[in-house]
Amino acid sequence: MRVAVVGASGYVGSRLAPELLRRGHEVVATRHRSAADHVTAYPWAGDVEWRRVDVQDEDAVIAALDGVDAVCYLVHGLDDADFMERDRRAADNVAYAVGVVGATRLVYFSGIVPDLPDDELSDHLLSRLEVEEVLATADCPVLTLRASMVVGAGSTSFEVMRQMSHRLGVVQTVPAWMAGSVIQPVAVADAVWFLAEALERPDVTGHLDVVGPDRLSYVALLRTYAAEARLLRVQLPVWLAPVGAVARVAGSLVDVPSGTVQSLIPSLGHDMVGEQDAADVLGEPAEGRLGVAEAIRRSLAPGRAGDGTPDGAALDGDPQAPSAGDPPWSRHRSVLEWVWAAARGR
Template sequence: MRVAVVGASGYVGSRLVPELLRRGHEVVATHHRSPATAYPWSGAVQWRRVDVHDEEQVVEALEGVDAVVYLVHGLDDDDFMRLDRLAADNVAYAAGVVGARRLVYFSGIVPDLPDDELSDHLLSRLEVEEVLATAACPVLTLRASMVVGAGSTSFEVMRQMSHRLGVVQTVPAWMGGSVIQPVAVRDAAWFLAEALERPGVTGHLDVVGPDRVSYVELLRTYAGAARLLRVQVPVWLAPVEAVARVAGLLVDVPSSTVASLIPSLGHDMVAERDAADVLGEPPGGRLELAEAIRRSLATPAADGAAADGDPQAPSVGDPEWSRHRSVLDWAISSALRR
């Protein structure tokens, strides 16, 4: 099957492509500016340039494909909600024009709440899902909460803050009671590839790991795996906007992305329709949280995006801000930026 991975150079896409190649699929990888030649699989795919906000370009980029995986999210733009709707509409239209037989979208778990209680980040994910569902082919949305793996945006926010906040970590009270089911990127990639090959499954499923933890327990699990001495202390007077600003200053992840993600931490992110109940379990079962974190922090034997690598490991193609630095290096660079 010829599969177009729209957003192949992103984090999840970079780990999905080798899984698709292992399964014998031909991969068409889209890029916006230039191909991500740093990834080990770059020479094994057909690169096509596309601006997802240009309908004609999207149709041309998807020409001849049998299936589409849509992985684009525009959190780094102030107008990301409108742009994401436009891009999704173009992809849904193009999938019908080229005769694609399957469309899979990787989204985020959306709590069952009124729209006005959802963050812009979650509301945008839901809107994109609804737009893509209008495509003239079977469509499945896989919803995930936090994706665990070196290079993952949410994982890197947790890692960098855990190392930089010191022994005492303040946790806003409004997120202290929220429950989350993080999923290892290895398992997320497997579920995406499996979903492509199961066109009879439509609607949405939740891609989660086997552990349900609070955010406090998540931070403690990370600290244990990283061998850090950390104590979490709840803080009651911590407005969402203030937390987002402080987090943006503490980490190397783009501050606009952090600001979009933080408001979602006040919601439970757990499965209502577990993908494993429908698609089955990955070989060997899903990684437990502590093991997924441990493998994400281990010194890798091979590139994380290589065919023989551990997807949990870092890749040379990952964003520069995902390169872990010591607290001293971070402090020096922060001081130089001021």
């Protein structure tokens, strides 16, 4: 099968491409026309057909999807102030293009959306839901896979947790509005397995939740990370922590782009657990799903890409591990390195 991975230069796409290649599929990998050339560092970059595309341009999307059998849509815009409008327009272009080129399968990787009125959802979650609804109009079988936090070295949400855990010191203040929220993280290795399975199962439509086996509070998640990273950390809930202020502070403390962090933080006040487990429909990975502790442990394994450690995006690598193609902000820096870089304005 010829599969287009729209957003292959992103984190999940970088781990999905080798999974599809391992299964014997041909991969058409798309990236934005202005995307950096760092994607050539992915070990599989020479094994796919690259096509540059601006998803805001309908004709360009049609051209990029020409000749494919299935499409996996992984594009999410959080940095732009008008990301909701841009995501809506891009989804409309993809839904239309799928019908024009005659693709027979469309899979979208989204976020778990709590069952709440729209006015109680963050813009981030509301946008994911709108994109899902637009893509569902495509002229082929469509499935949305929803996930909460994706655990893996290089994942945006994982890197925010990692960098905050290392930089906040022994006593970590946790806003009370998120401390008790329950989350069901999924290892990236399992996420890409479910995506590949979904692409091969056009009989399954609607939406399913891609989750790991553990449900835990955000405080418990932070404690699990600290234990696996061998950090002494104490979480202290605080009540006077407005969402906007927390988002701004978090954005200034990590290397992840500030706009992305500020868009993600408001969603942490919601429970993010699966209600329709994808495993009940698509089955389980051969060795079962990774628990949170093991997923974190593998993501923190000694060694970095380029030092002889297998690349996380290699066909024979561990998807949990870092890749040479991951963005620079995902490189772990010690507190001293971070302070020195911050002092120099980097």
